[in-house]
Amino acid sequence: MERPELEASSDDAMDSFLEKFQSQPYSGGFHEDQWEEEFEKIPLFMKKAPSEIDPKENPDLACLQSIIFDEERSPEEQAKTYKDEGNDYFKEKDYKKAVISYTEGLKKKCADPDLNAVLYTNRAAAQYYLGNFRSALNDVTAARKLKPCHLKAIVRGALCHLELKNYGEAVTWCDEGLQIDATEKKLLEMRAKADKLKRTEQRDIRKAKLKEKKEQHQNEALLQAIKARSIRLVSEAAGEDEDSASEGLGELFLNGLSSENPYGARLSVDDQGRLSWPVLFLYPEYAQSDFISAFHEDSRFIDHLMVMFGETPSWDLEQKYCPDNLEVYFEDEDRAELYQGSNWSCSCQPTPQQHPILNSLSEARDQIHLMVPSWICFCCTTMKTPFSSRYKTVCLGHDTLGPSGLQPPSLTWETHWPAETDSGSSDMVLKLCGVRGLEKLGLTLHCRQTKRVM
């Protein structure tokens, strides 16, 4: 008998509800002019979560937040929530926020090792995509400690080692993963790739080692060849020592030459064991120079001079630098003396030009700066030119040419390559130190482009 009564009650309630609408206006709805903003604040329809949740502005969202992160929930539940949040960020490719979420999950220190292993592994994946391979590797290592058979961690770790070029370790991790799943295709492919890269790397190491050894042997051969010719090596460091340079010092020369010589030319030995030298011709009259990258020890000065001055250089304003009129000098720095070829005489004789460079190099007083013999070359004729006389006078330290005109001039001369070189420039400024002759003449030397004499 109650049923009919209930039905009657519900009918009455519905009637009263509908009547209420007729008498009262609708309230609590959106305002017409602000409905979009109000719509946005409902969590269900929210397009973008605010960076900070203000309970007054977003009361509904704040309530949900407090439910999710209620401190009274177990650490496992909280960690899992952070893991899910991190996974959502991961899917959106926001790897930085994913790392933050996974880190918060790990901070809960929940008692579930599997969950912690997943958090470490997922954070490793996020770090990997951020390019932080070492951090990712640390995370998968921690994950494996918690769960040794976690295959995803092993795959990720092998990938990290591959990126870090630890190819041997990558192979080891692949092998360990294949112990768990012997037919895991990803590991099989990665192992083959890592093994290939490892072997290529080992080949490159062998190649570099062989190359280094070969260069060392070449340097030793050069030093032996130089010593066999009784040629003395001189450097600033050994300037005070007139004895032969030690092996180590010679090695220093040879190794340093490549970096100091801007033309990259260096002493070399041919199949017959003959040496070719990089040689510098200096023209102090015009502060110019020529560089010959390979001056064979058996070739003659005159042959090079014929080629170099086949055409008049632009700085030879008086066109007087003809091979027949040229004299070649070199200095003995220890004694501050100037020598003309192998002849003490300062007279104008073409004979010295006939000597090959080897004769000059082997003379007792010959010296070589940083493997580059420095030569002085300037013009004179049977009739002494004004510069020639002035140059000799200045070098001799006398005001006038005295009766002992045959005395060798006195000159201190050093040549240094500039520390910095403009490789594109065809001219080069050589800073000359201790050049009393040039200093008194107030000159700066310029170097011409290389002329190679075949």
Place this chain on the structure above:
Amino acid sequence: MGGATATSPRGAAAPNELIRMGDTEAEAGPLAGRLASVGSAMPEAHPTAEAAKLLPFLALEARADLQAAAVQHALALTGSEPGRTLLAGQAALLRALIELAVAPAPAPAREATRVLINLAADPGLHKPLLAAEPELLACLLGCTLDPQWPWAEEAAAVLANLSREPAPCAALMEALAASGPGESGLERLVRALCTPGYNARAPLHYLGPVLSNLSQRPATRAFLLDPDRCVVQRLLPLTQYPDSSVRRGGVVGTLRNCCFEHRHHEWLLGPEVDILPFLLLPLAGPEDFSEEEMDRLPVDLQYLPPDKQREPDADIRKMLIEAIMLLTATAPGRKQVRDQGAYLILRELHSWEPEPDVQVACEKLIQVLIGDEPEHGLENLLEVQVPEDVERQLQQQDRQEQEQCKREHQELELAPEPQAEGAAPT
């Protein structure tokens, strides 16, 4: 086609291992004096009865020092063929020794295992050994693959000797299959062989020959050559294993047996496995190649250091050549071997090789690489049906060539130096 090659995979070529007893330990107690007479060389009325007297002292519950002395005498007996036969005739004695071989300290497990090694070196004694203890193979396998067992190397040596013959080899396969749930016994064996430091106290070199013997069986080769796994790839670096020719020889023998499977040649020679560099590297010396030649070689063979040494064991060198020869049985295989510069390595090896039979094998392989391709229908040299009379002729020619080669070398050694120089091959 060159001389007839082996028509089926062969086991490890290493000679049987015999362990000689060292100096006898100082005898202790009056009972030891009685034991001394058992091992003496003096014949007695009933040798079998004398050997049986060892049995009480080999029991697990016997005193440790008496056990050790008894095992020492058993080891002394195995130094001779009659002694081995005598021991093998005593089933109870064998069972006692087997029990000691797998018993923990202070039982003399190592010496007992050495007795088994010497007994197993005789193929005729395999049957009584297995009859005395049907679980012998399973026990030895357990010891070998136990990372903590200190005498695992000796146990592996017994298995290596036993598995040389087909019947014990088949039984070992069954023991491996039954060795446990989950991963296969073969996988555990390969991992023990390939994992450095698997057993901190036993290097397990003899697992190499064991695997080589097992690879005579098709099921083992199918496992090793499974392209969905990574098994044969893990064996390859061991062809250069520096510390043991036993291990190297076992692995090379295994690889050679795998090369009989010509259907897998493309995979073996391809980038997934890349077997050829690992077969050529032990045959490569410190010779220099031009840059052009260097570029044709695999990366593993480029820029080898001046102190590079070839494989010192001639038998292993020969097996390597045989493996490469098998890979050249098919036309695509020949092309791949040729394209990877194998000829350059073999040319230098041929100049260096001091062993006549290895040099002959090298010559034949070079001929295959630089010779003409076979006629249509004969491309796969492993599938060609050779008539029996032709095969006999080829084998006879092989023997004649080898004899002539040895004779020439002997003449070189015996002849005066000037003649030797004149007779040197060009």
